[in-house]
Amino acid sequence: MSSRDLILARVRAAVAGVPDVEVPRAYRGTASAAAGAEGLVELFAERVRDYKAVVHVVAEPEVPALVARSVAERPARRLAVPGGFPASWLEQSEIDQVTDEPRLGAADLDAVDGVLTTCALAIAETGTIVLDAGPGQGRRALTLVPDYHLCLVRADQIVAGVPDAVARLDPVRPLTWISGPSATSDIELNRVEGVHGPRTLEVVIVV
C-alpha cells in the first residue's frame, strides 16, 4: 500500500461516524462601506504608520513631485520599476530606471537602491498592502531584495477589512501581503524593524 493510500485509509477509519460541523460565520464579513471611503484612507494611513512606515496622502497631480522628493531624500538613484508602472508618476524624478526584462539576477537586484510599485489592493483595518504581480507590481523578489520600497496606493483600492481583501483577490496569482517594513520580534519579543526585507517602506496614498 502506498503511503498516500495508507494515510487516506487511516483518516477514513479515524473519522468514520463522526458528525460533521456547520461553520457559523457571525463575524464581520465584507463591509458595506465602499472601498476608498474617506474614513478608510485615514484609518489605513494611521495603521501603516503604526508599523513605522513612511506614509503620505496626496492628490493625483502632486504625485510626480512627491515621488521625486522621496527618492531624492533617500537618496535612491538606481530604482527598479516594474512593467506597467505609470510613467507619468516618474516625470519629475531624476533616477536610473532598472527594468526586470530580462529578469534581473539576485545579485543585480541586490545592487539597486530601491523599487517603486503599485499594488493590487490595501486593507485599512490592518494597514496592509497586497501585491499580486499585476501591472506595476513585478514579481515577488523585486519588492524583497532592494532595501527601499515605495508603494503607490490609489484611495479606491483601500478596502475595510481582511474579508473584503480575500473576496477581491485571485488566489491563483502569487500574492504578497505587506504590513510595514521587515521586522522581527525574536529578541525578547520586542519588535525591531529592519531585517531581510526592505528596511524602509514608504506608502503614498493617492486621493
Place this chain on the structure above:
Amino acid sequence: MRVALFITCVNDTLFPGTGRAVVTLLRRLGVDVEFPEAQTCCGQMHVNTGYRDEGVRLARHFVDVFRDYDAVVVPSGSCAAMVREQYPRLAGSGAAGVVAGKAGGGGAGAGRASGFAAAAAETTPKVYDLSEFLIDVLGVTDVGAYFPHRVTYHPTCHSLRGLHLGDRPTRLLQQVRGLELVPLPGAEECCGFGGTFAVKNPDISAAMCADKVRNVLDTGAEVLCAADNSCLMHIGGTLHRQKTGIRVMHLAEILASTEHRQGGSR
C-alpha cells in the same frame, strides 16, 4: 425554596469556620439553609488527578444527595466549577458507564449511566457559588456586613475562567462597611495550587506562589480574601511560613462579619 449547603470536603475538614460563616450569613438574609449529612466530596481531586472512575462514583453520590433541592450553595469556586463544568462531560463520557458496569454488574451499566446523566443534567444548573447565589438568586449586594480592614481579593482561576463570576465577589466586598478594597496586581494569574499539582510539581507551584505572595505584599493589605479555601490554604501557607502577618479569609467570613461579631476564626 429548599436550599442546601454543599460545604465541600476541604472546608468541612479543615475550615469549618467558613461553613459557619455561610450559615450565619444566609440565616441573616432569611434563607433557611439545610445541610444534607450524606454529602462528602465532589470528586474533583480524583478526576483531575486521573482517577476518573473514583471521581464518577463521587459525582454520582453528589447528585443523589442534592438533586431534590432547589438550590445548592457552594463556598468554593473550584468545587462549584467541577460540578457545573465537568459533571456533564463525565456523564457523556464512557467512564460513567464503566463505573456503573463495575458497580452494578454486567448489563445494568448503560441504564445506570444514563440515570447519572439525567440526574446530573437536573442538578448541575442549580449549583451556585456563594456570590452567585447572593447576587443572582437573592438579588442582594449589600449583605449588611462590617469589616474595617484593608482587603485585597484574589479571584482564583476556576471562579474566573470556570464559573465566570466576573466582579460579583468584589461588588459584594465593596458594599461591606469599613472595608477598604485594594486591587491585587496580576490578580488573574494562578497561585500555583492546582490540587495535586502543588505536590506533583512542587518547584513550579512554589515559584508561582512566590510571585502571588509578592503581589499580595505589594498591596499593603491586612487580609487576602478569596472564594476558595484551597487556594487560600496554598497562598496562606506561604504567607505564614514567611511570617508576613497577612491573614487569609474566605469571602463568606468577611460577609458574615458585623459590628457585633467579627468573623475570621483561623
Place this chain on the structure above:
Amino acid sequence: MSRTFLGMPGIASPGKSGQTFPGNAARAVQNSQLRFNLRKATRTIRARRASVVNELPDWAELRQAGKAIKDHTLRNLDTYLIQLEEAVTKAGGHVHWAADADEANRIVAGLVKATGETEVVKVKSMATQEIGLNEALLEEGITAYETDLAELIVQLGDDWPSHILVPAIHRNRSEIREIFADNMSGWGRPAPDDLTDDPAALAEAARLHLRERFLASKVAISGANFMIAETGTLVVLESEGNGRMCLTLPETLISVVGIEKLLPTWRDLEVFLQLLPRSSTGERMNPYTSMWTGATEGQDFHLVLLDNGRTGVLADEVGRQALRCIRCSACLNVCPVYERAGGHAYGSVYPGPIGAILTPLLRGMETELDRSLPYASSLCGACYEVCPVAIDIPSVLVELRARARHPWTERAGMAAAGWVFNRSGRLARLQRIGGQMRTMVPKRLPGPLSGWTDTRDLPRVPKESFRDWWNRTDGGSR
C-alpha cells in the same frame, strides 16, 4: 507502529530514563537568568496580544468560526487532501505523501540530491523541526541553514528550541550577542567586530550574515501555515523577510506540511488571517504573508504531506481537537507553568500547554517524561481562554491523566480517599481522629507530600469538623 519521533534527541531524550517534567522544571526554575528572560518576554507579548484582540468587536465569532472550520476540515480530511493534491498537481507542483518522519526525511533528502546541491536554506517550520530534518539531511551530506532569526540563534548556539514561535525566547540580548560573536564565523560571514547587544544591531548582523546565502541558494525548504484545498494555495506568515527570500529566490522549493494544516476554501483565510497574527505576535498583521499556488514564477515546487502520528490523534475522540492548533503559541505565552519551567522541560519540539497534550497524543505515554506531561499544568484555564481555535486544553489534560499509568503509592492513596468519601460516616470518623491528633501533625510532611511543606505551612486541623458542629448545635441554632 514505531513511536512517533518529535525531535529533541539531546536535552530531554524521550528514550532516556529518569527524565520527568517536574525534574526538568525544578532545574529550570533555579536558573534565574532563564526565568527573568521568560518573564519579560511572555509579559510583553501577553499585553500586546490582549490589546489587538480586544480591539476586534467580533473576536468571539471569529474564534467560533475558526474552531468550526477546523473541525469540519478534520471530519472531511480525506476529501480535502485529495482535492488539494489535484489542485497543486494541476498548478504544476509535485505532491508527496509521508506516513512518518523517516519517510518525510527520505523524500526531502532525495529531492535535494536530485538537484545536485549540498546546501539548502530553511524557513522556520515546526513540521521539519518535529521530524528532525536538519539532522537527517546532515547524514546525507546536506547542510541546512536556518534563516529565521530565532532559529539562527538556536542553530549557532548549538541549542534546542524552547518556544513554537520564538525558539530562542530563553535567550536575552546579551546572550545572543555572544552567540553571534563567537559562532557566526563558523557558519559563514562573521559578526561585525563592534557588535553590541542592541536588538537592531543584532538584527543587522543577521541580515549581513545571511544575505549572500539567500542570493546564492538554489534549494529552499519551508513549512506552511495553511493549505487551501480548493485552489492548492500554500500560505506562509512571517516577519523578517527570510521566508520571502526562501520562497521566491531559489529554483527549487520543498514544503513539508502536516496534513492538518488544510483549509477547505480560499474564503476560510479571512478568518485565520485575523486569528493568527493577533494571537501569535500580537500584531494586527504580520509584516509578510506569502501565498503561492503550485509552480510559481518558474520555480520547481514539491509539497510533502506529513502524517507522523496525526491520523492517530484524529482517531482520538477527545484528543483530536488538538489538531485544530494553528501553532500561534498564545497558550505558551499566557501559561504560568511555561513561564517558569521554560520550553526545554517539556522534552519535545512542542512545549507549553499545547505541547503537554500534543506530545503525549502523538508520541504516547510510554516514558516517564511523556506520562508526566499531562500533569504539567495547574488547570488554571488561561490557555483555553486565549486559544484562537478554542482547544479545551484543560479537558484534554484531564482525559490524558485518566489514561496515564499511575504510581502505586498514589493509587493506594486515591483508593483510600475514595473509600472514605464513599460514605459520609467514614469521613466523619476520620475527621474526628484528625481533630484528636491535631497537635501531632508534623511541620514537615514525609515522601511526596514534602513538596508542600518545603515552602508552605500546613493549616491547623480544627478541633471539630463542620458536620460535627452542625450536629452538635443543630445547625447553629443551639
